[in-house]
Amino acid sequence: MSSDKEISGRATECGLAESFLLRGHGRVLIGQGLRTEVGRGPIGSLAARVGAFFKANEGGPRVVMGALPFDRSQPDYLFQPEIFSTADGKDGRGTSSASADAARCTITPAPAPSVFADAVAACLAMIAASADDAEPLTKVVLSRSLELVSTHEFDAAGLLAALARDPSIAVFSTLLPAEADAPRPLLVGATPELLVSKKGDEVVSHPLAGSARRYGDPGADRRSAAGLERSEKDRREHQAVVDAVFDALSPYCRELNAPERTTLRSTASMWHLGTRIVGKLRDADTPVAELACALHPTPAVCGLPRNRAAEVIGRLEGYDRGFYAGAVGWADEKGDGEWYVSIRSARLAGKRATLYAGAGIVAGSDPAGETDETSAKFVALLSALGIDEHGHPLRERAA
Numbered sequence: 001m002s003s004d005k006e007i008s009g010r011a012t013e014c015g016l017a018e019s020f021l022l023r024g025h026g027r028v029l030i031g032q033g034l035r036t037e038v039g040r041g042p043i044g045s046l047a048a049r050v051g052a053f054f055k056a057n058e059g060g061p062r063v064v065m066g067a068l069p070f071d072r073s074q075p076d077y078l079f080q081p082e083i084f085s086t087a088d089g090k091d092g093r094g095t096s097s098a099s100a101d102a103a104r105c106t107i108t109p110a111p112a113p114s115v116f117a118d119a120v121a122a123c124l125a126m127i128a129a130s131a132d133d134a135e136p137l138t139k140v141v142l143s144r145s146l147e148l149v150s151t152h153e154f155d156a157a158g159l160l161a162a163l164a165r166d167p168s169i170a171v172f173s174t175l176l177p178a179e180a181d182a183p184r185p186l187l188v189g190a191t192p193e194l195l196v197s198k199k200g201d202e203v204v205s206h207p208l209a210g211s212a213r214r215y216g217d218p219g220a221d222r223r224s225a226a227g228l229e230r231s232e233k234d235r236r237e238h239q240a241v242v243d244a245v246f247d248a249l250s251p252y253c254r255e256l257n258a259p260e261r262t263t264l265r266s267t268a269s270m271w272h273l274g275t276r277i278v279g280k281l282r283d284a285d286t287p288v289a290e291l292a293c294a295l296h297p298t299p300a301v302c303g304l305p306r307n308r309a310a311e312v313i314g315r316l317e318g319y320d321r322g323f324y325a326g327a328v329g330w331a332d333e334k335g336d337g338e339w340y341v342s343i344r345s346a347r348l349a350g351k352r353a354t355l356y357a358g359a360g361i362v363a364g365s366d367p368a369g370e371t372d373e374t375s376a377k378f379v380a381l382l383s384a385l386g387i388d389e390h391g392h393p394l395r396e397r398a399a
């Protein structure tokens with residue numbers, strides 16, 4: 001199978017449609033068809049449910065895959081595919097251009113950018129008011145969404161192919177549970193952030209937090225990156241995530257380090273601060289699902305303290321995040337696997353798509369700046385869909 005075929009999402013074997021695709025770390029993993037669903041439940045029971053699944057189901061590929069929601073108490077959605085295959089993903093750049101063809105989209109921001117900026121200001125007031133509390137609120141990640149309605153069904157394969165042109169991100173697509181508005185919705189995205197991978201006794205997490213827009217002009221792009229590296233506010237926002245990852249993984253590890261310290265990471269449209277954290281597990285049998293449970297949601301998508309931040313998110317965002325800012329990945333029978341943070345993602349349901357983007361709010365954040373950051377984070381998905389922020393095809397603009 002060529003990589004382009006894999007990325008384009010057209011299943012070739014047995015005529016089974018692709019139910020899962022993950023391209024990251026130079027590899028493509030593909031699930032075709034859906035053999036058995038894993039019993040659904042909250043993340044706290046994930047490791048037990050996955051273990052019980054493999055015991056009870058002797059046939060089929062020895063791997064399950066799917067998505068975890070943002071909210072730890074909500075049910076996840078994992079399944080065993082009919083066919084599982086892997087391939088080298090180094091040459092996995094997409095060939096297809098925009099997926100929108102001549103489709104037109106109407107785009108409705110939900111909430112409107114000005115309402116989001118007001119929510120950031122309200123959040124900053126809560127952070128300031130809590131300064132003297134025993135456990136002050138120090139960080140909250142607030143998100144907003146864009147609701148797209150197209151004249152055509154969204155083409156997930158074309159979207160994946162277009163997203164895969166950026167080799168710095170992990171491209172994913174996974175089935176979501178049926179809902180009233182869609183028999184088979186999909187979560188599709190291109191995330192730069194690894195929640196956790198586990199192979200044998202090796203564990204890796206690569207949290208990101210602290211962001212700046214990229215620019216076509218090289219000088220402006222360099223200044224944007226340098227500004228991010230110097231920013232005390234972004235360093236603080238980032239360190240909160242690194243500390244939380246160390247705290248969550250330490251009990252499981254006999255070694256845990258950040259060998260390269262914090263570095264600048266780039267995607268095609270964003271600069272980020274990132275820290276690669278690597279460890280050796282005390283017990284190589286610790287399943288990846290247990291590590292994901294210990295980590296999720298990190299302060300890269302929720303905040304600190306976690307429960308208090310989640311409460312503020314629920315109050316200020318005004319919608320259910322569903323599987324945005326959860327995780328997408330897989331786990332095998334040995335307990336190995338990898339889970340990516342499901343940011344820069346969209347839920348596709350026929351002619352409707354909902355895109356999400358968030359930004360970390362800490363003391364010193366600026367409501368207009370954070371709103372602009374979410375706009376910049378939408379660029380990757382919108383341009384992969386072949387549309388601008390008004391829903392017009394990009395090709396027309398160039399003509």
Ligand SMILES: C=C(O[C@H]1C=CC=C(C(=O)O)[C@@H]1O)C(=O)O
Nearest residue numbers: 209210211300343357358359360
């Ligand atoms: C929550 C998102 O990004 C997170 C990951 C990287 C940088 C982030 C930031 O700088 O705010 C966010 O923590 C998102 O893209 O929706």
